[in-house]
Amino acid sequence: MCVRWYTNYTGSIRDKKNVSFIRVISKKHGSHQSQSNNGNKIVGGSEVSIQDVPYQVLLRIQTLEYIGLCGGSIISSRVILTAAHCLSGGVVEITIRAGSSDSENGGKVYTTSRYRIHPQYNHNTFDYDVGIVRTLRAMTLDGVNTKAVALPAEGTEVPAGTNVLVSGWGDTEVKGKTSQQLLAVKVPTVSTEDCRQTYAQLTERMFCAGTPEGGKDSCQGDSGGPAVDVNSGVQIGIVSYGNGCARPGVPGVYTNISSIRIWIKNNAGV
Known part of the structure; x- marks a missing residue:
């Protein structure tokens, strides 16, 4: 992994x-x-403007x-x-x-x-x-290039088939070079039952996302980045780990934000 x-x-x-x-x-x-x-970074994605994310x-x-x-x-x-x-x-x-x-x-x-x-x-x-x-001082959030993302309420479920947008910087293919330009890819979430076929250690603090045919995924260099519900614009996950990258039938694993929402609220005030 x-x-x-x-x-x-x-x-x-x-x-x-x-x-x-x-x-x-x-x-x-x-x-x-x-x-x-x-593999490194967003695989199977496309270039995006920071104004998109x-x-x-x-x-x-x-x-x-x-x-x-x-x-x-x-x-x-x-x-x-x-x-x-x-x-x-x-x-x-x-x-x-x-x-x-x-x-x-x-x-x-x-x-x-x-x-x-x-x-x-x-x-x-x-x-x-x-x-x-x-940060030591407040960041400038202009609402165009910089903007805070919304987070889900505690206990919000992540249904299978939820499309998430994952973005970041890194290699675009195995043994590739990093892209200096920001990339993003849309992938659907996978049921916990199906994901446990690959990751037996999966906990309620995690969910999986990926396509059956592979070819689209987050990867090294994307860790810590956001997985945002395409429909609601709410960040539901954090890029965590995976067994390789973009392999057929092998999804990536994300931290389930709703399951650790209280800790974020208590420590970030958000």
Whole structure:
């Protein structure tokens, strides 16, 4: 199983469940090329403007050993919602780029070292895979390029067949190169029963989304990014992990926001 972010750490990183992190060669003002046989980023999607997903942000997370790339979503002028696994490993500084479709340019950039992950987060199973990043000063939300996304009420169900829009930056195919332009893809949610055929460890804090034929999915580099209900515009999920990327009959796994809604409210005030 692969968590869906990558790092430019000079060595390989694996957790106790052999969940590998992508090793990449990083250029400060260029693209990142994958050195792994795992797929990266949005697969089967298309380029979108930040105005289509103004809640989307890019996170560059510096720890003592590596720099990781994740997605996140604006839920208030001071708080970004992301995945807990993006914030594991001794974070030193987080750089947030908001309001731009370009991963390297435009928008506004904020830095912070303030973050929190769910106390019950399990790095072996990815249960409770949710975290928040708090900016040192309020972000500018203009309602066009930057806007807070709505979250579901506690206990809101995620029916199978719900179309979600997933967005982020990263490779567009296995062994591919990252796209500097923001990408997005629509995928339907999958029933818990069907998803457990692939992921026996699935909990009520998770749901799955993907197409039977494969070819459309989130992947490494998208971790922490939003999965938004296409019809309501409400963010119902957070990109978490998956068994490969865009494989036929193998959906991606997302943190179910409604199941950890109280924790978000208590810690983010939203």
